[in-house]
Amino acid sequence: MLDFAAYLDRLASAEPTPGGGSAATLVGALSAALVAMVARITAASPKHAADATAAQALAGDGDALRTEFVAARPRDEAAYAAVVAAQALPRSSDAQKATRTGRLQAALAGAAEAPLVVAALGARAFALCERAAELRNTHLASDVECALRFARAAVDASVANVQINHRYLKDAETVTEQTGRLSAILDAAHGCESRTLALITAAS
Numbered sequence: 001m002l003d004f005a006a007y008l009d010r011l012a013s014a015e016p017t018p019g020g021g022s023a024a025t026l027v028g029a030l031s032a033a034l035v036a037m038v039a040r041i042t043a044a045s046p047k048h049a050a051d052a053t054a055a056q057a058l059a060g061d062g063d064a065l066r067t068e069f070v071a072a073r074p075r076d077e078a079a080y081a082a083v084v085a086a087q088a089l090p091r092s093s094d095a096q097k098a099t100r101t102g103r104l105q106a107a108l109a110g111a112a113e114a115p116l117v118v119a120a121l122g123a124r125a126f127a128l129c130e131r132a133a134e135l136r137n138t139h140l141a142s143d144v145e146c147a148l149r150f151a152r153a154a155v156d157a158s159v160a161n162v163q164i165n166h167r168y169l170k171d172a173e174t175v176t177e178q179t180g181r182l183s184a185i186l187d188a189a190h191g192c193e194s195r196t197l198a199l200i201t202a203a204s
Helices: 004-011 020-043 046-087 094-134 138-166 172-203
Strands: none
Touching: 004 020, 020 046, 020 094, 020 138, 046 094, 094 138, 094 172, 138 172
């Protein structure tokens, strides 16, 4: 189990990992956890008895997504650590330079893939937020909005990390493929976000 205080100490340290990509996974996990909370409270409310089954299903989905976000954290840290390790390789000779370049390019592709996966999880968090808003529990509208904003933060941070790695990645095919996937993820996320905000506004 993650010791959050110890994690924050590591995040604040001079070490390169954990960094922003790792932190984004925890922000996403907070979004999923809040959705699960909203769902469980709603499921237990007699006023929302008609939505109890949907709320219980949403709670389970929120728990599952939270687990995926948590599992993504060490993968992101490992991906960036590979970049740091590649950058530290010797480059005195042509052979060393070639080895270093190959390792670094492979690591950069992995370092872009890790936050891309987290961005996709963030889009799923947006979808869960929309389902939470559809429960129309006005007492928890602010929690749904907080979950939505945490999902947005996780996605935005992940996008930043994908794009920064693409600046140095020379494999145009990989950049094009990852950019296409990212675009589709963002389209789905933006649609959910707009609908969720409309539901929250209508409920207030």
